[in-house]
């Protein structure tokens with residue numbers, strides 16, 4: 001998936017406590033007994049779309065592998081109406097277990113080994129948030145008989161297929177599927193496979209049968225139906241389609257073009273052609289707090305802002321994100337769908353790989369976006385988290401559904417992607433791709449563990465892949481390379497380097513050893529590769545003399561720690577570094593200074609070395625750093641001095657890009673402009689705030705005169721600075737929104753105000769019943785970014801109401817996500833108390849991580865700001 005930051009694929013994030021290193025190839029965890037396993041499912045169902053229930057029947061071709069008196073499969077929130085095994089005289093006894101989400105069929109006599117047919121009828125619930133079979137409501141297109149429309153979709157990862165059909169709901173138990181449905185005749189149905197047959201039924205209904213799927217995991221099954229339109233194109237023999245609400249086809253053109261260029265690229269990269277006859281990307285209105293898109297095989301689901309370009313609201317940044325989410329989900333059609341991890345332990349094989357592949361493919365087609373450079377802040381952010389309590393190894397033991405839901409985190413996605421990048425950089429692009437092709441060829445339609453990938457790559461290279469890979473994937477934490485000394489002699493630089501463990505929390509400072517590939521260069525010279533391991537100094541000789549760059553090119557997952565002389569030398573040449581190395585130095589220095597490894601003045605001095613001509617991505621990173629650090633100063637007397645300094649760094653950058661887009665400027669410059677205006681706005685720059693107000697009046701008078709980027713930036717900034725009158729105007733705009741995407745954007749902005757009283761109004765609005773249930777939690781999240789403690793108290797107090805708006809499997813992960821900007825230690829106690837009362841003990845990773853973050857922010861605030869004060873006073 002893709003979270004928000006991820007696809008559940010696209011994204012989410014978190015984990016376990018002290019993690020023992022465990023075997024490289026963990027045993028496959030079979031939760032269900034394997035005495036009986038499925039081969040093929042025939043599922044037929046009838047939704048009651050108004051009543052939000054459905055009836056289903058399933059016939060499963062099973063194999064009895066050994067004599068047994070029970071068949072155990074998964075079911076959750078289903079009522080079993082009948083169960084029978086063909087050729088069995090007596091009906092089995094049916095027992096449901098809600099806790100482990102199983103249905104057990106018990107027979108009087110042992111079943112003999114061999115093929116059998118199992119038939120069940122049942123009924124269940126259509127949810128209103130994205131799990132199982134769910135409905136999303138939206139404003140019907142103009143001219144519709146009813147003001148509201150409703151569409152159906154499914155979301156089964158990680159373990160919610162069992163809410164739709166009794167099944168062996170584990171990724172390692174693959175089978176084929178034939179799905180059919182009885183639906184109103186005016187709805188367009190979509191599943192993994194094309195429609196094979198449609199027949200009219202009485203009462204305005206249709207019976208739709210989809211073609212038989214290839215062998216696949218249950219979590220990848222998909223069904224959707226609604227008042228849809230589909231735009232499509234044949235690409236290398238595959239019917240590629242974008243499915244949208246009626247009226248939205250113009251907004252799908254970008255996604256169709258992107259998918260049409262990505263599919264041939266992946267066919268080539270993976271060496272195994274996409275195996276299904278069609279590939280649909282399906283857009284649904286609304287939102288989830290936990291994911292953006294899901295890679296169902298042949299029928300990828302997206303919340304529409306991750307797929308469609310609405311000319312009124314979609315910005316350059318949205319366009320880049322849409323492309324990368326498409327690239328991520330389409331990569332999963334191979335990595336995840338064709339070859340699937342045997343169990344959730346190896347989820348990173350899906351998500352880390354898809355995230356890395358998305359960067360690679362997006363960069364290939366859009367080099368001007370500098371995707372790898374843009375990915376570095378994310379890598380550094382996950383390193384911060386990987387250095388705190390609650391981190392986990394990339395490969396981690398997962399025992400059950402709740403733990404699996406926790407595994408969709410930044411470690412899995414972004415550390416996973418960074419490690420793959422580091423390994424590719426180490427073995428070389430060609431050998432790595434050859435290994436991936438071999439892996440696809442050898443494991444298609446099957447399941448794997450991580451070592452299967454290393455083995456395949458290992459056959460294509462002489463480089464020692466497994467040792468390096470195991471160190472990265474089987475132990476948590478961040479390696480740090482230290483420059484101990486550096487001497488120039490005879491036109492060469494002799495360095496002494498070692499490797500330690502960069503850790504933030506005291507109890508995670510145990511010595512840890514990696515076999516760490518590192519590239520080192522004297523500025524302007526080609527880098528030298530070395531493997532650095534452990535605290536014993538390693539000599540490394542590099543060509544040339546001058547400023548030395550550690551992790552040159554920034555492809556390694558590590559922190560670079562310079563000696564003070566080394567730091568002074570590289571800082572003095574900041575303007576001459578590549579953008580990657582500039583960005584790496586900014587991020588490493590901020591982290592090491594905040595953690596007391598280096599003086600705060602290193603970072604603050606460095607910010608003054610950034611030239612106004614710096615790459616826009618580096619400038620955006622600096623902007624976000626300075627804006628983000630403002631939370632440390634909240635409620636402190638020196639906040640005005642900090643803000644004045646930060647504005648002093650940013651204003652020359654802003655003077656260079658200006659208020660208005662210039663003809664021919666890069667997309668990244670447009671994004672930088674919006675970042676700078678947002679930061680200056682939030683840092684209280686009076687000129688910027690006044691200009692935003694003036695522009696807001698112009699916007700209200702003539703909205704069409706603003707581009708989507710100018711509009712998005714403007715509304716975001718006036719929402720942050722909103723008084724009651726501006727907030728009321730934004731609320732009126734929600735009511736007049738021309739699309740679901742616009743409505744969703746505006747609702748979120750209503751939660752963004754800095755003002756305490758306005759923020760309270762937004763919280764009340766979220767639970768007023770006026771806001772659609774999938775959007776209301778987003779208003780609270782938005783308020784939490786500026787008022788984390790208030791939003792947390794509010795969410796705890798109203799938990800009964802809020803939890804009903806969240807996906808059932810992920811709901812408990814919502815609260816910790818509200819506290820990312822809290823520096824108040826009371827937040828730690830509140831989260832712990834909530835977890836103790838509501839969260840199963842083995843599913844509290846998000847709580848451990850969130851509390852570690854709050855403690856870290858509080859510690860930086862308490863211990864590091866005095867140095868900043870002194871530095872500011874000396875300016």
Ligand SMILES: [Zn+2]
Pocket residue numbers: 001002007008009010011295328329332350351354
């Ligand atoms: Zn994914």
